Amino acid sequence: MQDPTFNKSSDNDTAGLRRRVFAIIEEAVLNGKYAPGESLTESRLAAELGVSRTPIREALTQLEHEGLVQLVPNKGAVVTGISQKDIQDIYAIRMMIEGLAARWAAQNIQEEELQELQEAIDLEEFYTSKGDIGRLMSLDSNFHQLLYRASKSRPLQHMLHTFHNSIQHARSQSIAAPGRAQQALKEHKAILQAIRERDGDRAERITAEHIRKASVNLLKTMKARQG
Amino acid sequence: MQDPTFNKSSDNDTAGLRRRVFAIIEEAVLNGKYAPGESLTESRLAAELGVSRTPIREALTQLEHEGLVQLVPNKGAVVTGISQKDIQDIYAIRMMIEGLAARWAAQNIQEEELQELQEAIDLEEFYTSKGDIGRLMSLDSNFHQLLYRASKSRPLQHMLHTFHNSIQHARSQSIAAPGRAQQALKEHKAILQAIRERDGDRAERITAEHIRKASVNLLKTMKARQG
DNA sequence: AGTTGAATACTTGTATACAATCATACACAT
DNA sequence: ATGTGTATGATTGTATACAAGTATTCAACT
Incomplete structure (x- = not known):
């Protein structure tokens, strides 16, 4: 027995920018790189990650649903963090x-x-x-x-x-x-x-x-x- | 006592297309107008509601988070319904x-x-x-x-x-x-x-x-x- | 100095155009 | 007849352009 294959992967692995962007921002929030209270604007993130605002938006809404940020109009995504x-x-x-x-x-x-x-x-x-x-x-x-x-x-x-x-x-x-x-x-x-x-x-x-x-x-x- | 005002509204009421679109699709799903198993494509919904695909997309992702549809790539949003x-x-x-x-x-x-x-x-x-x-x-x-x-x-x-x-x-x-x-x-x-x-x-x-x-x-x- | 007002810059919301991927149908070969 | 390969059509994913609304800043006025 050397390396039993692990084929049952329920998650969708076809990367896509949204997933990558999501992972990156999530990581940054959890690591404290983006401090709680800090507000992330879409354009800033887009520039930082070198993609357009669209995948950023989608990642942010997902992050909101997971409770890591709070989307407040005209202010940006406010980082909530997890205590x-x-x-x-x-x-x-x-x-x-x-x-x-x-x-x-x-x-x-x-x-x-x-x-x-x-x-x-x-x-x-x-x-x-x-x-x-x-x-x-x-x-x-x-x-x-x-x-x-x-x-x-x-x-x-x-x-x-x-x-x-x-x-x-x-x-x-x-x-x-x-x-x-x-x-x-x-x-x-x-x-x-x-x-x-x-x-x-x-x-x-x-x-x-x-x-x-x-x-x-x-x-x-x-x-x-x-x- | 005639009509005590009810001012504490936690929900954001500034309509926005997304909210309206969300409400419309949600209603249609819950009413059975869109039957479970049916797949809703973004362009079809966009045409039906007379808006662009963008707010449709956002409404659909929200609906997915609430469990009413399942977003499957290149297939559309499949209606799940609530039994x-x-x-x-x-x-x-x-x-x-x-x-x-x-x-x-x-x-x-x-x-x-x-x-x-x-x-x-x-x-x-x-x-x-x-x-x-x-x-x-x-x-x-x-x-x-x-x-x-x-x-x-x-x-x-x-x-x-x-x-x-x-x-x-x-x-x-x-x-x-x-x-x-x-x-x-x-x-x-x-x-x-x-x-x-x-x-x-x-x-x-x-x-x-x-x-x-x-x-x-x-x-x-x-x-x-x-x- | 504090307050008010307007102008400016920024941010989100929406529309549209384009690219890439995937499903499907059909023809062809076995 | 069935399976396979290809071509076409459709659908999502992403980029970009534009509009509308809001926060902020700075200046003028009390």
Whole structure:
């Protein structure tokens, strides 16, 4: 076994300027290069990134929907940033909602989806032993996305997808913490087991616990990193 | 007392084509004029509404974020529609999240916000006795928005705001049901009382119950109407 | 000095033109 | 008959031009 291919990519990868622009601005906001309160005008960003205003506009509206900036007419996009409390709140919300997702998944999952989850976990195990953080990030995403899909609830799927994106940056820090990947893998296995046994209560409970632990870990990491 | 003015309008009212276009397409989707599965191309909509593609594009991306269409490249915006199960799911999610909002509001609300909630309820009482459904809709929205704000959680506020929009249409049906407005008013009063007493547990519980009742009522209404 | 007013520069909102990509239909070969 | 390759048409993505509205600045006046 050398490098299991990872072909199930739910995200659209055909770059496009908008995606690149979005990623760049998002990164800059999250890194603090654009400070909270600062207002970004379209023309300035367009000049800075060497593209026209159109893709900038689209990226900004998307950023607004993710809550990173606030679009105020004739003023520009005001950077809001994400505080530590925001992340804490997001995890508190995720605890409830992903718990619900796990419960519904236990009720509605299909045999094929159980297999997909199992495969995701197998890959996770492989890369955890290899210590490949990059892959683990995307596999963790994958596991949770599969969970959402198995819940058979479109609104829930939609909402969690949005959320997931908005804290992607934070999650990547969390999983890089020493020992966290191993722990997450163990928790993922337990969640799958509960779902496989169609035990909705337990699935909900341990999924919430999984999120809570990730949250604790993340906040610890963030505090260690920036004071 | 004749017509208490309602000046606190959080929404931006400066029309703009995008907003109008958005409203028109949203209405058409919710009314079933554009059937689920149908794909709307930008040029077609632009011609139909007599505007250029630009505001259409922006409206469509917004509609995608609200989950009403899915933007697929080179195919157009595919209408997804909202099923009865979707609404059921949304209310299940709202039960949890708004419960959380009420709990946090009980912890963090300020004196001034308590007064605003009280005023909202007073107005609600007035228009309930008058039977002015239109006002009640916007007052119900207002009450819940105030609640979100009082929770002092930006992510929660943001998420619930999005949700609130996406089911605005459904809610307007719910509140129009006979007797529902009176019941909702009573429940709002109870919620405010719990928050005023800083009883987070109770506030969470009865808020969840409030959403559940609204959900039951709405589904009954929908079934009666189109089932 | 503070206030008011107008002029200017800037910013967003919209329209339109162009490029690149993709789906589809049709002809042709097997 | 079926599969394949190509050509055409359609659709989105991006750039740019223009219009309308707003914030800001500076000067004049009280």
